[in-house]
Every structure is written in structure tokens, then in C-alpha cells.
Amino acid sequence: MRAAVIVFPGSNCDRDIAVALEQSTGKPTKMVWHQDTEIPDVDLIAVPGGFSYGDYLRCGAMAAHSPVMREVKRRAEKGTRVLAVCNGFQIVTEAGLLPGVLMRNKDLRFICRDVHLKVEDSQSAFTAKYTTGDVIRIPIAHAEGNYFADQKTLDELEGEGRVAFRYCSPEGAVTEAANPNGSQRNIAGIFNKSRTVLGMMPHPERLADATLGGTDGRAMFDALVETLS
Amino acid sequence: MKAKVHITLKNGVLDPQGKAVEHALLGLGFDGVGGVRQGKYIEVDLPKQSDKAKAKSQVEDMCKKLLANTVIENFSVEVVD
Numbered sequence: 267m268r269a270a271v272i273v274f275p276g277s278n279c280d281r282d283i284a285v286a287l288e289q290s291t292g293k294p295t296k297m298v299w300h301q302d303t304e305i306p307d308v309d310l311i312a313v314p315g316g317f318s319y320g321d322y323l324r325c326g327a328m329a330a331h332s333p334v335m336r337e338v339k340r341r342a343e344k345g346t347r348v349l350a351v352c353n354g355f356q357i358v359t360e361a362g363l364l365p366g367v368l369m370r371n372k373d374l375r376f377i378c379r380d381v382h383l384k385v386e387d388s389q390s391a392f393t394a395k396y397t398t399g400d401v402i403r404i405p406i407a408h409a410e411g412n413y414f415a416d417q418k419t420l421d422e423l424e425g426e427g428r429v430a431f432r433y434c435s436p437e438g439a440v441t442e443a444a445n446p447n448g449s450q451r452n453i454a455g456i457f458n459k460s461r462t463v464l465g466m467m468p469h470p471e472r473l474a475d476a477t478l479g480g481t482d483g484r485a486m487f488d489a490l491v492e493t494l495s
Numbered sequence: 496m497k498a499k500v501h502i503t504l505k506n507g508v509l510d511p512q513g514k515a516v517e518h519a520l521l522g523l524g525f526d527g528v529g530g531v532r533q534g535k536y537i538e539v540d541l542p543k544q545s546d547k548a549k550a551k552s553q554v555e556d557m558c559k560k561l562l563a564n565t566v567i568e569n570f571s572v573e574v575v576d
Contacts, residue, residue, distance in 0.1 A: 323561070323562070324564055327561065327564070331560075331561060360564065365566075366566065367564055367566045367567050369508075369509075369567065370511055370512060371511075372509070372511055373511070374511050374512065374515060414566070414567060415566065416566075448509070448511075
């Protein structure tokens with residue numbers, strides 16, 4: 267599997283996700299600058315976390331209209347897998363690749379800690395190494411991760427099985443207490459209709475190496491390599 | 496010409512920042528406060544535009560494409576000379 271990581275001014279998880287990808291692929295990852303209009307021929311495009319364009323106007327709003335995003339959208343429409351993490355999730359919702367918006371956390375605080383996620387769907391290239399119902403531990407680090415969409419969109423996402431992850435307790439209970447940021451229906455990550463684009467607030471790349479305290483995130487990169495190689 | 500753009504959260508969308516400001520105002524003794532909603536105000540200079548209607552429609556287009564996120568926000572545009 268060949269992978270590219272998009273780099274915006276203000277991205278700060280671009281190298282982390284490249285390291286996590288290289289660990290699973292065994293190949294160097296292409297780094298693509300936001301002003302580039304072409305992306306190398308790859309199987310996966312990662313849109314990383316950070317504070318692209320200083321979060322000006324709204325998180326992800328400026329990056330969504332950067333030159334490289336036109337190409338990301340074009341590739342996504344052709345079926346190239348897109349993994350959008352944290353600020354990346356904010357960017358792809360602003361770009362219209364995924365529905366909804368990430369609003370300010372309910373308690374207004376920046377939250378940086380591990381959370382538990384319930385895997386809601388293992389039928390994608392991203393989640394194939396998990397089993398539906400699995401509880402995994404992945405860190406979050408955001409001030410704007412409060413997922414919002416209108417009821418109709420939420421019902422559509424649920425009906426089509428496009429909720430990828432929900433915040434839950436360590437035992438797997440999806441409760442208000444386990445919801446760190448006020449997200450509608452505890453949603454932590456969603457797919458597009460064809461399950462080729464995944465947007466999620468938690469950072470799988472931050473727990474993909476035992477030295478860093480856990481490997482629950484690694485299964486996502488391994489699954490991508492297995493599916494896309 | 497200049498366009499004055501107000502961007503506000505739609506009704507029904509929670510506004511935790513507005514809520515925090517409301518609590519702070521009540522804490523300062525402003526008893527009459529029944530609610531606070533926080534938004535954005537943006538000015539756009541349009542030196543080459545002389546037609547008010549065209550300026551308005553152009554800025555409304557800017558709002559839809561970039562300045563506002565219409566999933567959660569409403570906008571209103573006022574054009575002045």
C-alpha cells in the first residue's frame with residue numbers, strides 16, 4: 267500500500283501519522299504540501315491533525331479550500347481511501363466529503379486524554395481488523411470535536427451503518443458520561459456512503475506503538491495495508 | 496462599497512460560549528439577561544463594485560462558500576456605500 271499525507275501550514279500530526287503508516291506499510295510515505303495541485307498515485311490519502319491555517323474563521327474552513335483539497339476530493343470521488351483525523355476530520359467536513367460539522371466542545375475546554383471507542387462497523391478497509399462491538403482505547407486532543415448534524419442526517423448515518431466509532435465507557439456502554447465533548451449520539455467517527463472516507467476525532471496514530479503505551483490504533487493501519495495491498 | 500456580514504448560530508444549535516457569557520453577565524449582577532448568543536461580524540471591502548444588488552449577491556455567495564458554515568450558521572449581509 268502506498269500512502270500520502272497532506273501537510274498544511276499548522277499541521278502537527280503529519281509526521282506522527284507518517285511514522286504509523288510506515289510502520290505498517292514498510293514503505294516511505296509521500297508528504298504533499300497544501301499548495302500542490304497533484305498527489306502521487308497512492309492507495310491512501312491521510313489528512314492529519316493540527317491547527318491548519320491557525321484555525322482561522324472556523325477549524326478546517328481555510329484548508330478545505332486549499333489547492334490540494336480539490337485533488338483530494340477528486341481522488342476520493344474515484345474511490346481512493348481517505349483517512350481524516352482530528353483537524354483532518356474538520357477539514358473534510360468543511361470540504362463536503364463528509365456531512366456535519368465539529369463544533370466547540372460542550373464544556374469549552376481543550377481535552378487531551380485517552381478515550382474508549384466502540385467499533386460500530388468493521389466492514390471497511392479502515393476497521394477490518396476490529397470486530398463490530400470491540401472497545402478500543404485511542405487518545406483525543408481537541409477543542410472542537412463536538413459532532414453536530416441535523417436529525418435527518420444523523421438518522422441517515424445510522425440507517426446506512428456509517429457511524430464508525432462512538433465514545434463509550436471502558437466496558438463499552440455508550441453513555442452521556444462517556445461522551446467527552448457533547449457529540450450528537452456519542453459519534454467519534456463516520457464514513458462516507460461508500461465507506462472509502464473515514465473521518466474521526468481520536469488519533470489512532472498516537473497509540474500505534476507499544477513504546478507509546480498501546481497499539482489499539484495500529485490495527486487500523488495494518489487493516490488498510492492488508493486490504494489495499 | 497462595503498459589505499457588513501453577521502454570522503449567527505441557527506436556532507436549536509447549542510452555543511456553549513454564549514451560555515458561558517450569559518452566566519458571567521448574571522454573575523456580574525445583570526439580572527435582566529435572558530440569554531446570550533455569540534456570533535461573528537465580518538466586513539468585506541468591495542472597491543470595484545458599484546451595484547448594490549450585485550455586491551449583495553456576491554457576498555452572499557462568499558458566505559455560502561466560505562464565510563459561514565450553513566449546517567449550523569445563518570448569515571445576513573448589509574451593503575453600505
